[in-house]
Amino acid sequence: MKNIFKNIEYFLKETGTILRLNFLSNIFSILSMALIFCMLSMVISGVWISNQMVELIEGEAEINVFYDESFEDSKVSGILNEIKAINGVRQALIIDKDKAYDRMMGIMGKDAGILEFFEENPFSAFIEVKIELEEMDLIVERMEKIKDIDYIRDNQSVLNRLRSISNIIRVLGIIIITGVGISTLVITSHIIRQGIYSNKEQINTLKLLGAPKYFIVLPFFLEGIFLTLIAGIFAATMGNLALWYIYVQTTGPLPFIPLPPLENLIYGNTILTLCTSIVLGICGSLFGFASTNKN
Amino acid sequence: MIDAKDLCLQYADGTLALQNINIHIEPGEVVFIIGPSGSGKTSLLKLLLGMEYPTSGHLAVLGQPIKREKNSEIRRMRMTIGPIFQDFRLLQGRTVLENVLLGMRFLEFSKNEMRINARDAIERVGLSHKINTSVDNLSWGERQRVAIARAVARKPKLIIADEPTGNLDKDNALNILELLTSFKDDHTTVIITTHATHLIENMDRDMLIQIDKGNIEWGRLNHEEYF
Numbered sequence: 105m106k107n108i109f110k111n112i113e114y115f116l117k118e119t120g121t122i123l124r125l126n127f128l129s130n131i132f133s134i135l136s137m138a139l140i141f142c143m144l145s146m147v148i149s150g151v152w153i154s155n156q157m158v159e160l161i162e163g164e165a166e167i168n169v170f171y172d173e174s175f176e177d178s179k180v181s182g183i184l185n186e187i188k189a190i191n192g193v194r195q196a197l198i199i200d201k202d203k204a205y206d207r208m209m210g211i212m213g214k215d216a217g218i219l220e221f222f223e224e225n226p227f228s229a230f231i232e233v234k235i236e237l238e239e240m241d242l243i244v245e246r247m248e249k250i251k252d253i254d255y256i257r258d259n260q261s262v263l264n265r266l267r268s269i270s271n272i273i274r275v276l277g278i279i280i281i282t283g284v285g286i287s288t289l290v291i292t293s294h295i296i297r298q299g300i301y302s303n304k305e306q307i308n309t310l311k312l313l314g315a316p317k318y319f320i321v322l323p324f325f326l327e328g329i330f331l332t333l334i335a336g337i338f339a340a341t342m343g344n345l346a347l348w349y350i351y352v353q354t355t356g357p358l359p360f361i362p363l364p365p366l367e368n369l370i371y372g373n374t375i376l377t378l379c380t381s382i383v384l385g386i387c388g389s390l391f392g393f394a395s396t397n398k399n
Numbered sequence: 400m401i402d403a404k405d406l407c408l409q410y411a412d413g414t415l416a417l418q419n420i421n422i423h424i425e426p427g428e429v430v431f432i433i434g435p436s437g438s439g440k441t442s443l444l445k446l447l448l449g450m451e452y453p454t455s456g457h458l459a460v461l462g463q464p465i466k467r468e469k470n471s472e473i474r475r476m477r478m479t480i481g482p483i484f485q486d487f488r489l490l491q492g493r494t495v496l497e498n499v500l501l502g503m504r505f506l507e508f509s510k511n512e513m514r515i516n517a518r519d520a521i522e523r524v525g526l527s528h529k530i531n532t533s534v535d536n537l538s539w540g541e542r543q544r545v546a547i548a549r550a551v552a553r554k555p556k557l558i559i560a561d562e563p564t565g566n567l568d569k570d571n572a573l574n575i576l577e578l579l580t581s582f583k584d585d586h587t588t589v590i591i592t593t594h595a596t597h598l599i600e601n602m603d604r605d606m607l608i609q610i611d612k613g614n615i616e617w618g619r620l621n622h623e624e625y626f
Contacts, residue, residue: 111504121492309488310501312448313553314477319505 107319118323119330122299133295134335137288137381141339142346144284145377149347149369151277154270156364161262165240169231169247170255173201183252184231190246192239200229285384292328292388293395299324300396321393328389329382336381340374347373400426400557400588401447406456408442408613416442417613420456424590426556428605429583432592439613440592444561447590448482449473461556478506481550481587483560483579487542489534495521495545496530502549513552520552521545524578540571547578558582560591564598572598580604 108115123130171183180198187196199207204227209216219226235243240260247256300307303324310320351366406420417439424430432440445451446458449465458465463476481502489498499517508516521530524544529537534545543563550558560579564572572595580603582589593599599607608615 107505110510114500114504125492305488306490309484309490311474312450312477312482312484312488313502314474314480315505316474 108322111319115322115326119326122303122323122327123330126299126302129298130295130331133291134331134338137291137332137335138338138342140284140287140291141336141377141381142342144281144380145339145343145373146346147277147280148376149343149373151273152369152372153364154273158270165235165237165259167233167235167240167243167247167259168257169233169253170228170257171231171253173229175252179252180231183250186250187231187233187247190243192236192243193233194236195232195234197232198229199232201225201227204229288332288381288384289388289391292332292385293392295331296324296328296389296392297396299327300392324392325386325389328392329385332381332385332388333378336378339381340377343373343377344370400424400428400461401590402457402459404457406446406458407454408439408446408451409454415613417446420615422608422615424588424606426588427583427586429580429589429603430591430606430608431599431602431604432590432608432610433596433599434592434594434610436594438611439615440594440610441561442613443610444559444590444592447559448480449477478553479556481553481555481558483543483546483550483558483563485562485565487546489542489545489549491535492533494531494533495526495537495548498534498545499549499552502553506553516552516554517548520548523551524548539566540568540575543567543571543575544578547575551582555587557588558590560589562592562594564593564595569598576602 169183169187171180175183184196184198187193202225205219205225208227209219212218233243233247240258244256244258247253307320347369348366351363354363401422401424403420403422406417406422407415408417409415420443432443434440442451446453446465447460449460452465452467461476461479463469463472465473490501493501496517499520500513503513503516518527518530521527524547526541526544526548529541534542537545543566547560547563550560558579563575563579567575576591576593576598579589579591583603591599
């Protein structure tokens with residue numbers, strides 16, 4: 105360990121020399137790995153966003169209960185209390201016509217002007233029921249037994265569809281992550297092997313001088329980590345720019361999509377891409393040494 | 400220092416490189432190994448460096464038996480040897496100082512000791528004025544001197560030089576041999592192989608080993624007995 109610290113400057117310089125000797129080949133390796141890592145970061149971000157969306161929507165899971173608008177307030181209150189008493193109901197609120205109108209104005213934002221074309225308020229009063237999603241079937245069943253309820257609107261089909269999309273993205277993500285991991289390992293270990301073979305003479309000389317194995321391989325090991333780290337930095341930058349662009353494009357025309365905060369996503373993406381690149385660099389280098397040792 | 404008894408080396412293709420070699424070399428001796436090309440000189444040096452293992456017999460270098468199963472001990476033994484190769488084996492694209500330092504980096508020298516040793520060795524081989532020159536820009540004779548400086552800076556107990564004059568003209572070759580034999584004064588054992596017997600006629604030495612077709616004659620201590 106003492107010798108490693110004593111020679112840290114030498115190891116870094118030697119790594120630089122090895123990188124310089126195969127400059128063009130290393131540039132292409134960095135570019136190809138950066139593209140692979142970028143794909144990886146986009147897939148992971150996609151999986152994360154879809155999970156977040158499903159979680160957010162699940163957290164907001166609600167059932168809308170419609171009733172005859174001619175009912176007196178006391179009758180509506182009676183319905184409300186019956187609903188509140190059902191197991192799995194977290195909250196139940198009466199949304200009158202005006203509130204429903206205001207909400208839609210809020211959702212539509214700058215496009216809300218379209219509502220002014222209606223002579224009368226087009227929305228109906230309803231009871232908004234926040235529920236535990238897993239209890240939805242039972243809650244709906246109990247509600248259907250309450251008389252005076254006209255219509256129950258649940259969003260189960262939408263939620264189920266969202267969940268299945270999220271699962272597909274997750275499976276695709278795992279497949280792509282595995283593919284990317286293997287490709288990076290192959291590329292990195294190939295670079296390391298190439299470096300070792302093209303420096304065979306130097307390695308033999310060091311062996312004859314009695315150099316320990318760690319001293320001989322450390323510069324090549326650092327080369328592997330350095331290449332993947334540079335590729336990781338490129339990939340994180342490209343990935344973050346792509347995410348920013350997607351957010352700008354999405355939040356304007358599709359304001360109702362509940363995306364997680366961009367800052368969190370960029371921070372997570374940067375950390376994850378860099379850590380993955382370092383880990384894959386270490387593993388690739390180790391595989392490279394192992395395969396060179398065998399030969 | 401070096402002890403060989405009934406030493407034999409046969410390569411995988413069946414070539415018998417050395418047979419029944421018996422040598423005993425004491426610390427601080429200067430030994431020349433002479434013989435024509437293909438006589439077995441380099442094979443003997445390979446054995447001494449642990450690059451090959453004896454097929455039969457016994458060989459110990461600096462007290463370390465040379466055996467296949469003693470790999471890590473042999474590596475440690477190499478750390479106390481200063482090898483000088485016929486083709487120099489310098490690191491291209493690096494300066495004289497970097498090449499000399501490289502041989503010491505994994506030894507138990509402090510950074511300061513490494514720097515002092517390197518500068519002393521470079522000065523001793525007469526290359527102080529080219530300390531920061533890339534070895535790619537040196538002549539063959541200068542490269543050989545860098546290889547010697549690299550070996551000497553390690554403060555080895557044993558210097559092994561394989562045909563150190565092979566690529567040099569007569570004047571340069573004599574200079575190199577004189578330089579190598581001068582390390583005897585530091586109580587370092589020096590073993591030099593050469594096929595150019597005319598160059599060593601007047602060299603100071605303790606032992607001259609003649610080797611031919613894998614057999615050796617040894618113990619000729621002075622000029623008259625051999626020449």
